[in-house]
Amino acid sequence: MSDDCLFCKIAAGQIPCNRVYEDDQVLAFHDINPQAPVHVLVIPKAHIATLDDVGEAQREIMGVVMERAAHVARELGVAEAGYRTIINTREHGGQEVYHIHAHILAGKRIGPMTV
Ligand code: 5GP
Ligand code: ZN
Secondary structure: OOOOOHHHHHHOOOOOOOEEEEOOOEEEEEOOOOOOOEEEEEEEOOOOOOHHHOOHHHHHHHHHHHHHHHHHHHHOOOOOOOEEEEOOOHHHHOOOOOOOOEEEEEOOOOOOOOO
16 A cells, blocks of 8 residues: 555545445446546556556556456446546546556447547
8 A cells, every 4th residue: 555545545445435346456436527427447456556567566466457347347237338448647648646547438439539
């Protein structure tokens, strides 16, 4: 756990969230400011700041995060229609919370990506 990390505190249960999935390695919860009818964040419980911090030692947990994201999408009933997954990295990527997370956006046709 990283001190002063919002998502570490959520993972530790110190800050509440609207949880949709949890196991010993991963937590998924609804985004507080949803950008689509379904907007869920999937995080590893272990602190990893950004995708740029993912190396060989983080391969397994990131595989688990993505597999659990697909599981969550199926459980929420959005997998068949489809969804978008996004990982934002640092300032130019629009990252606000420096604890890696995969966004799941679904529930409507997500528009084309713009930059
Ligand atoms: P980022 O911009 O870092 O990729 O995404 C961070 C996301 O975390 C944003 O979509 C934002 O709405 C969400 N978020 C920020 N603070 C909280 C919080 O306290 N609880 C929840 N559930 N989501 C949060
Ligand atoms: Zn953290």
